[in-house]
Amino acid sequence: MVFLEIGMNEDIVVPFHMLDLERLPLPKVILLNLLHRISCRKASNEHGYYIAITTLHTISELHQDEDTGAILFTVSLSCTTVKPCKGEILIGTVTRILEDGIILKYGPMSNILLSETRMNDYELDMSEEPMFLNVNGLSYIKKGTKVRFKVLDIKWIEREKDFIIWATILGDYLGPI
Amino acid sequence: MRCGVVATRPGSRSCEIVDRVIKSCLASFDVDSFFLYLLDRKSGFLRRRRELAHCDGLESSATMSADEDENAAELKIGEEFLKAKCLMNCEVALILDRRLEQLQQMSDDPTNQMSQVFEKSHQYVKRFSRYKNQDAVKQVREILSRNKLAEFELCVLGNLCPETVEEAIAMVPSLKSKGRALEDDAIEKMLNDLSLIKKFE
Numbered sequence: 001m002v003f004l005e006i007g008m009n010e011d012i013v014v015p016f017h018m019l020d021l022e023r024l025p026l027p028k029v030i031l032l033n034l035l036h037r038i039s040c041r042k043a044s045n046e047h048g049y050y051i052a053i054t055t056l057h058t059i060s061e062l063h064q065d066e067d068t069g070a071i072l073f074t075v076s077l078s079c080t081t082v083k084p085c086k087g088e089i090l091i092g093t094v095t096r097i098l099e100d101g102i103i104l105k106y107g108p109m110s111n112i113l114l115s116e117t118r119m120n121d122y123e124l125d126m127s128e129e130p131m132f133l134n135v136n137g138l139s140y141i142k143k144g145t146k147v148r149f150k151v152l153d154i155k156w157i158e159r160e161k162d163f164i165i166w167a168t169i170l171g172d173y174l175g176p177i
Numbered sequence: 178m179r180c181g182v183v184a185t186r187p188g189s190r191s192c193e194i195v196d197r198v199i200k201s202c203l204a205s206f207d208v209d210s211f212f213l214y215l216l217d218r219k220s221g222f223l224r225r226r227r228e229l230a231h232c233d234g235l236e237s238s239a240t241m242s243a244d245e246d247e248n249a250a251e252l253k254i255g256e257e258f259l260k261a262k263c264l265m266n267c268e269v270a271l272i273l274d275r276r277l278e279q280l281q282q283m284s285d286d287p288t289n290q291m292s293q294v295f296e297k298s299h300q301y302v303k304r305f306s307r308y309k310n311q312d313a314v315k316q317v318r319e320i321l322s323r324n325k326l327a328e329f330e331l332c333v334l335g336n337l338c339p340e341t342v343e344e345a346i347a348m349v350p351s352l353k354s355k356g357r358a359l360e361d362d363a364i365e366k367m368l369n370d371l372s373l374i375k376k377f378e
Binding site (some may be wrong): 002003004005006007028031038039040043046047048049050051052053054080081082083085086087088089091105106107108110133147151152171172173 | 193247248249250251253254255258260261262263264265266268270272274276283291292293294295297298301302305331332333336337339342344347348349
């Protein structure tokens, strides 16, 4: 996954009771509101995982909601995100060894599935510590190992606001490092 | 099929059943079935949550990735990668460090303002950045930019730091795609310059 810096617009609603200028300056209220919104959003299919706001460009003129009295702003900002791409080469860390594969994590992503069928010449060895051992005995993959893998397929799960990635280490220069 | 949350103890019968279903999912890449694993560190149990997307699409929470032909190896990447600026891990590490400092200044409890995504991403880029120094990071981007690479290719090379020309081509096959084949000498010089920066950082 490559990190991206994207431009986006957000509509911020500031409840009337938060407009106490003696206690908290208004731009800070907007920023805290924005940070809260972005952290709650977690991810989207379009942009990937929202990591951090980098720049606030412009804040529009305020509009007031006549019913609630809340203040509305449109904020233009830049945000750092990360999104997976098919065919990409990444380095992940093993979190779990299963009978038929491995689960890896990469940054905010913890659902990266590497099936045994996509690991040439590796066999499960449960003797002491669960691991996949290369048949030539020269390398192994166990919990905590860093693995260079290729993204085979990606699924966006709307309900979880999360991606699932299927990975492979079939290819040159792929595997444990 | 109904959705359910299964809390299992390792070694239990229900654990074995869930394991068998997980096996078939991993082996078959069944697009209608998937498993999400949540490790509950506090209790020590492995909680597995199973959701099955109905074949008729009813309440399907799994959607195919937007572009079926997407392939980073051929530089067939989504519009979002073309429109946005791509950043290397080392650049993101600097950004997130600065962001953390700002949060600490702004708020009494900065951890309250940090999402899990932020924390995990920060941990990842701190661990996997090859270049720590701001000047070094700038030099890396300058060197990679000299070779008329796409932003995406530039970031992949900057993140993976291949040591040989063969490795670089294996990581970024589009370097040798038709019409814009980069000479091996140019790739080798680029990689040598990157390793010099690392050496003298």
